[in-house]
Amino acid sequence: MRVNSSSDRASECVPSRATGMEGGIVIKDDWPGYSLELFTYPEHYREDIESVYIPHGVIMDRFSTSCGKECWCVPHFYQPGRLGGLQEVIETERLARHIMDDIGDHDMVVLCVLKGGYKFCSDLVEFIKVQCRNSNKHLETRVEFIRLKSYLNDQSTEDLHIIGSQDLSVLRGKNVLIVEAIVDTGKTMKALLKHVEAFEPKMVKVAGLLVKRVSNVVGSLPDYVGFEIPNRFVVGYALDYNEYFRDLNHICVISEIGKVKYKI
8 A cells, every 4th residue: 555645644553555454654755854963873974874764762662552543652752743743653562563463373483684684673573572471472483584685875776686595494384574674666575575485484474664655666565564764765773875884773864975985
């Protein structure tokens, strides 16, 4: 489902475009991000990022609901209008709860897409463990890793390289959760799903922290979505630009200076 990104819908909990399930928080197109002065970050990136687009706390924190919807609400620090009209926060713990509801007591293999997905995957798996402990459920979770590479500088290329995928026979007959940090056109995910399905898993679900609003969607999009964002190049929280910026805790917008400095 395509999401109307006009300001009157900018803060709604919306269905996933892929499945009709409730999806991520929509960040509207004109949201500039937070001033860098409000946050700490590595000094050597001072000129290389424009703003903090999604603070680490928004990704991680659990907030109580008061809006009557299945969502988390923003605490006092995140005042209405401060995040482009965003008034609710979807974060990793909430995604973990939805995954647990779908998987139930069945064992699961988590397939982490490297390198950008490693922080999101680590946090998500940890929250799934917490959900298990809090609900007295037992969910045996095994984590496998696969690496996809399709970007050069800030552009997605036609060449997709799947690394570390020679033997995924462990997926056969299993419930599989693919964990990816960011999805744009869905082309890469479509290719990965085709590759994974060749190993005959019982079920495949996809969790994506970020989904970009782009016009040329050609493939599959996630079943579980954290945030839907404009088509801007973001870094941090393990997302990179030519292997730089993975060490940022927050999701940030790269500056033109940063693009030139680290271009290859």
